[in-house]
Amino acid sequence: KAGVTQTPRYLIKTRGQQVTLSCSPISGHRSVSWYQQTPGQGLQFLFEYFSETQRNKGNFPGRFSGRQFSNSRSEMNVSTLELGDSALYLCASSLGPPEEYGYTFGSGTRLTVV
Amino acid sequence: GQQLNQSPQSMFIQEGEDVSMNCTSSSIFNTWLWYKQDPGEGPVLLIALYKAGELTSNGRLTAQFGITRKDSFLNISASIPSDVGIYFCAGQLGYGGSQGNLIFGKGTKLSVKP
Numbered sequence: 518k519a520g521v522t523q524t525p526r527y528l529i530k531t532r533g534q535q536v537t538l539s540c541s542p543i544s545g546h547r548s549v550s551w552y553q554q555t556p557g558q559g560l561q562f563l564f565e566y567f568s569e570t571q572r573n574k575g576n577f578p579g580r581f582s583g584r585q586f587s588n589s590r591s592e593m594n595v596s597t598l599e600l601g602d603s604a605l606y607l608c609a610s611s612l613g614p615p616e617e618y619g620y621t622f623g624s625g626t627r628l629t630v631v
Numbered sequence: 632g633q634q635l636n637q638s639p640q641s642m643f644i645q646e647g648e649d650v651s652m653n654c655t656s657s658s659i660f661n662t663w664l665w666y667k668q669d670p671g672e673g674p675v676l677l678i679a680l681y682k683a684g685e686l687t688s689n690g691r692l693t694a695q696f697g698i699t700r701k702d703s704f705l706n707i708s709a710s711i712p713s714d715v716g717i718y719f720c721a722g723q724l725g726y727g728g729s730q731g732n733l734i735f736g737k738g739t740k741l742s743v744k745p
Contacts, residue, residue: 521673550732560674560719560735573732607673616662616723620733622673 519543521610521623529629535596538626542589542610548572549591550615551583554605554625563606566591567614598630637720637736643744644710652739653704654720662723663696663703664733669716677718678705715741 522541530536542549550573551563562575566585583593589610595602605627609620637654644650654663662681666674678689680696680703687694693706703722707714720736 552733552735559737560721560733562732562734565732575732609673615733616725619664619676619679622666622675624672 521608521621523606523608523623523626525626526624527627527629529631530598532598532600532630534598535594536598536628537592537594538606538608538628540591540593540608540610540623542591542608543621546610546612546621547589548611548613548615548618549585549589550609550611550620551591551593552607552609553577554607555603560607563593565615572614595628600630602628603630604628635720635722635734635736637739639739640737641740641742643742644714645744646711648710650707650710650714650741651704652718652720653702654722654736655702656722656734657701658722658724659700660722661700661725663694664721664723665692665694665703665705666719666721667716668719668738674719710741712743715743717741 524539548567550565552560554560564583565573569585580596585591605625607625609622612618635654635656664679665677668674678687678694683700684698685696691708717738717740719738721733
């Protein structure tokens with residue numbers, strides 16, 4: 518059974534650019550959550566999508582957005598990149614509401630902003 | 632926002648030693664989870680705890696959900712080299728809405744004694 522797949526694995530972008538990251542959940546999983554991981558702040562919740570609807574959102578600026586498609590695949594977008602956006606972005610999928618079913622994490626996309 | 636205090640931040644282990652780490656919070660949590668993250672990978676769930684006082688084992692790992700619901704600990708018995716990595720505690724405040732997101736500790740880094 519394939520796990521959570523995130524693409525690309527590594528990305529280098531310039532300040533001011535925008536970036537789109539992709540996540541394919543485990544087959545049958547309907548919930549996708551995104552987390553940002555940095556050495557200073559640790560793992561922080563970005564947002565969660567369930568059946569194409571944003572169910573929860575963390576405390577990140579509006580430059581961070583996401584969406585989920587009908588096949589449960591999800592993308593997150595960061596516009597007007599800042600140096601501080603450099604981080605490992607992790608996607609996690611769940612069969613249903615994650616508080617009931619738990620998460621499986623992908624390996625992440627390492628974003629470097631220069 | 633909510634914070635989890637995880638300690639120690641780092642520790643060195645010698646093969647065969649027992650290891651303990653813990654997490655505390657000022658808030659009451661509904662669920663406690665323990666994850667391990669290896670370099671270049673996403674966190675992997677080790678143990679999930681759902682009831683105050685619950686003691687759960689997974690092989691050499693044992694975790695407990697504190698009676699006050701504000702803390703949890705993880706023990707690793709008879710450590711082996713592949714135990715090195717970063718261990719995270721995570722908590723969920725409850726079910727539904729923003730209660731379901733995971734709040735993570737900053738991690739405990741396990742390294743091998745030189």
